[in-house]
Amino acid sequence: MATTERWRVVLRELRDAIRSGEYQPGERLPTVDDLMERYSMTSRPAVQKVLAALASEGLVVTVHRRGSYVREYSPIDWHPGAFEHRTSRRDIEGAGQDAWAADVAAQGRVPRQEIVVETAPAPDSIAARLDLARGTEVAVRRRLRLVDDTPFQTADSYYPLWVAEGTPIMSPGDIAIPGGLMAAAGHPQVRFRDEIVVRMPDPDEQARLSLPPGTPVAEHTRTGFNSSKRPVRVIVTIAPGDRHRIIYEVSGQ
Amino acid sequence: MATTERWRVVLRELRDAIRSGEYQPGERLPTVDDLMERYSMTSRPAVQKVLAALASEGLVVTVHRRGSYVREYSPIDWHPGAFEHRTSRRDIEGAGQDAWAADVAAQGRVPRQEIVVETAPAPDSIAARLDLARGTEVAVRRRLRLVDDTPFQTADSYYPLWVAEGTPIMSPGDIAIPGGLMAAAGHPQVRFRDEIVVRMPDPDEQARLSLPPGTPVAEHTRTGFNSSKRPVRVIVTIAPGDRHRIIYEVSGQ
Numbered sequence: 001m002a003t004t005e006r007w008r009v010v011l012r013e014l015r016d017a018i019r020s021g022e023y024q025p026g027e028r029l030p031t032v033d034d035l036m037e038r039y040s041m042t043s044r045p046a047v048q049k050v051l052a053a054l055a056s057e058g059l060v061v062t063v064h065r066r067g068s069y070v071r072e073y074s075p076i077d078w079h080p081g082a083f084e085h086r087t088s089r090r091d092i093e094g095a096g097q098d099a100w101a102a103d104v105a106a107q108g109r110v111p112r113q114e115i116v117v118e119t120a121p122a123p124d125s126i127a128a129r130l131d132l133a134r135g136t137e138v139a140v141r142r143r144l145r146l147v148d149d150t151p152f153q154t155a156d157s158y159y160p161l162w163v164a165e166g167t168p169i170m171s172p173g174d175i176a177i178p179g180g181l182m183a184a185a186g187h188p189q190v191r192f193r194d195e196i197v198v199r200m201p202d203p204d205e206q207a208r209l210s211l212p213p214g215t216p217v218a219e220h221t222r223t224g225f226n227s228s229k230r231p232v233r234v235i236v237t238i239a240p241g242d243r244h245r246i247i248y249e250v251s252g253q
Numbered sequence: 254m255a256t257t258e259r260w261r262v263v264l265r266e267l268r269d270a271i272r273s274g275e276y277q278p279g280e281r282l283p284t285v286d287d288l289m290e291r292y293s294m295t296s297r298p299a300v301q302k303v304l305a306a307l308a309s310e311g312l313v314v315t316v317h318r319r320g321s322y323v324r325e326y327s328p329i330d331w332h333p334g335a336f337e338h339r340t341s342r343r344d345i346e347g348a349g350q351d352a353w354a355a356d357v358a359a360q361g362r363v364p365r366q367e368i369v370v371e372t373a374p375a376p377d378s379i380a381a382r383l384d385l386a387r388g389t390e391v392a393v394r395r396r397l398r399l400v401d402d403t404p405f406q407t408a409d410s411y412y413p414l415w416v417a418e419g420t421p422i423m424s425p426g427d428i429a430i431p432g433g434l435m436a437a438a439g440h441p442q443v444r445f446r447d448e449i450v451v452r453m454p455d456p457d458e459q460a461r462l463s464l465p466p467g468t469p470v471a472e473h474t475r476t477g478f479n480s481s482k483r484p485v486r487v488i489v490t491i492a493p494g495d496r497h498r499i500i501y502e503v504s505g506q
Contacts, residue, residue, distance in 0.1 A: 008456070011456070015455070053455075053456055056453055056466075057452070057453045057454070057455050057456075058452050058453040075450075080501075080503070081501065081503050190504070191502070191503070191504060192501075192502070192503040193500070193501075193502055193503075194500065194501040194502075194503060195498055195499070195500055196449070196471070196498070196499040196500075196501075197494065197497075197498055197499075198451050198469050198470065198471045198492070198493075198494030198497070198499075199310070199311050199469065199494050199495075200309055200310045200311040200467060200469060201310070202268070202306075202310050203261070203264070203306060203310075213309075214453060216451050216452065216453060216469030216494065217451065218449070218451045218471070239451070240451075241450065241451030241452050241469065242452075244450075244451070245448055245449070245450055246448070246449040246450075246451075247446070247447065247448055247449075248333075248334065248445075248446075248447040248449075248501055248503075249444070249445070249446055249447075250333070250334050250444070250445040250446075250447060250501075251443070251444060
């Protein structure tokens with residue numbers, strides 16, 4: 001079962017060395033010549049095959065003429081199953097902050113958000129989730145979320161106008177309201193349906209999030225329902241794989 | 254803000270045509286010559302750039318000398334937040350089946366599992382989650398899960414021996430026990446902690462799941478706790494992005 005081709009053995013050893021932290025994020029790997037010597041390989045193409053495999057696994061990034069580097073990887077834990085509660089809890093650090101920002105700050109990192117508010121026709125997938133006719137205008141809050149000044153995720157929230165109009169939802173900028181925006185708008189949510197699709201980014205996402213080649217993303221779509229079971233908000237979050245660990249706590253009873 | 258380079262416009266149009274189903278999964282796209290004519294492009298490299306971008310987004314697969322095909326995409330909805338309950342519910346189709354199989358069958362698809370049971374030293378990440386010393390032997394149930402005879406995911410369950418020994422957990426093959434294996438073993442779980450990491454597959458995973466190049470995976474790690482808050486099981490599932498939509502229902506209260 002186990003193959004013993006030399007390059008596969010070296011691939012496994014280098015992968016383990018990266019995962020165990022022997023080579024640190026951002027560190028340059030030894031040159032091809034050094035790797036040949038260190039791992040007793042006689043074939044240069046075999047070493048290059050190892051490096052190409054590590055790159056395609058997303059563990060290293062190869063920079064033309066400069067070498068191969070261990071990908072920077074200091075992800076945040078993202079708690080979509082919990083974060084909406086936090087703004088209403090006064091006992092934790094960051095209560096009153098935006099919920100995502102509080103989650104990030106609790107991990108000792110520095111959150112920042114760039115927010116644009118507009119009204120626009122709902123994309124079809126959003127209209128369907130909000131029980132709206134195709135092309136209906138909705139309020140949109142588009143967020144670029146940065147951690148330690150690095151773009152970490154985009155999160156665009158869509159609201160039917162019957163929910164958003166005349167409420168703080170339409171206010172531009174980063175507004176923090178204890179209890180959350182939806183409660184302030186008179187539509188507290190009682191249930192979420194989260195859908196996660198894993199895919200490669202499109203070129204716009206790649207640019208907006210400064211993604212190195214070969215970085216997949218989670219497209220996380222949350223539909224929120226009010227106590228009358230009506231959908232009142234959809235958030236689409238694009239979360240790059242190298243910057244997030246997504247955590248759900250599930251009650252088994 | 255919007256770029257109007259011709260190839261980007263064509264990329265957007267072709268992407269929309271694929272997402273809307275105008276080009277069906279498995280269908281061959283028009284040839285480069287046909288695309289040049291259809292989209293009034295004069296540059297062959299520009300068309301090739303469009304196709305390369307679609308391939309890197311995972312929307313098309315290019316087969317040497319044969320052309321570009323829309324990637325097959327008939328994913329299942331996977332409900333990690335719900336599936337463990339199903340085997341104990343007698344009112345739904347498939348109760349008594351393995352929980353995952355019941356979930357798949359309820360979607361009109363045909364589930365099948367290849368299962369191997371063994372004892373082996375726990376990988377470090379598993380030992381840590383199970384509160385075991387490094388290298389402690391654990392029971393492992395390794396599953397390759399197929400849908401309509403296509404490999405869809407691998408799911409490897411790890412159990413401390415104090416949980417597994419002398420129970421049906423150690424039985425080989427696909428065992429379906431109403432209420433589930435863990436309850437039968439005397440360790441019903443009351444809480445799960447799920448961690449999802451999005452990454453590119455390693456070559457072994459790529460081979461085991463027959464993944465086309467450029468297909469990212471979700472690595473889904475579930476740790477289950479019993480009523481004494483002790484970890485009693487870890488499942489690591491590798492779910493390719495092109496075969497799954499991961500669904501969580503979250504109570505907002």
